[in-house]
Amino acid sequence: MADRDAASNRRKALRRGHLSEYLAALYLFLKGYRIVALRYRTRLGEIDIIARKGDLAVFVEVKARRNEASAVDAVSHAAQTRIRNASDLWLARQRDQAGLSQRYDIVAIVPGKWPRHLPDAF
Numbered sequence: 053m054a055d056r057d058a059a060s061n062r063r064k065a066l067r068r069g070h071l072s073e074y075l076a077a078l079y080l081f082l083k084g085y086r087i088v089a090l091r092y093r094t095r096l097g098e099i100d101i102i103a104r105k106g107d108l109a110v111f112v113e114v115k116a117r118r119n120e121a122s123a124v125d126a127v128s129h130a131a132q133t134r135i136r137n138a139s140d141l142w143l144a145r146q147r148d149q150a151g152l153s154q155r156y157d158i159v160a161i162v163p164g165k166w167p168r169h170l171p172d173a174f
Contacts, residue, residue: 068116069116072114072115073090073091073100073114074090075167076100076101076112077101077103079166079167080101080110080169084105085103085110086103087101087102087103088102088104089101089102089142093138094138094141096141097137097138098134098138099111099112099138099142107148107152107153108153108155109143109152109153109154109155110156110157110171111136111138111142111155111156112159113127113131113135113156113157113158114159115127115159115161117160117161117162118162118163119162120160120162120168123161123162123168124158124160124173127173132156132174135156136156139156155171155172156172156174157169157173158170158173158174
């Protein structure tokens with residue numbers, strides 16, 4: 053019984069995470085970003101959203117939490133390193149890599165509020 057409850061909770065969390073990522077992507081799109089990838093996976097880790105705006109490549113970590121501060125705090129140093137390493141692989145595959153600037157953002161998803169985009173968060 054406990055295993056089934058744990059599996060159900062994991063599925064709910066995964067669904068909530070995916071919904072949060074789609075909401076964040078839509079929000080960024082409405083702000084003028086072009087969404088290049090959702091849940092981009094590499095052998096070094098996963099990036100929730102990769103977006104572009106002109107010659108700027110933005111690597112976004114999405115966190116759904118009860119408040120903005122806990123969303124920001126949830127992006128640990130290890131997660132930042134994982135995202136940076138995965139972004140290096142993505143950048144290496146881009147034809148226009150030499151002309152791209154890069155930035156690492158967080159989008160906090162808090163119940164009952166608009167998404168909060170925190171540019172250059174780490």
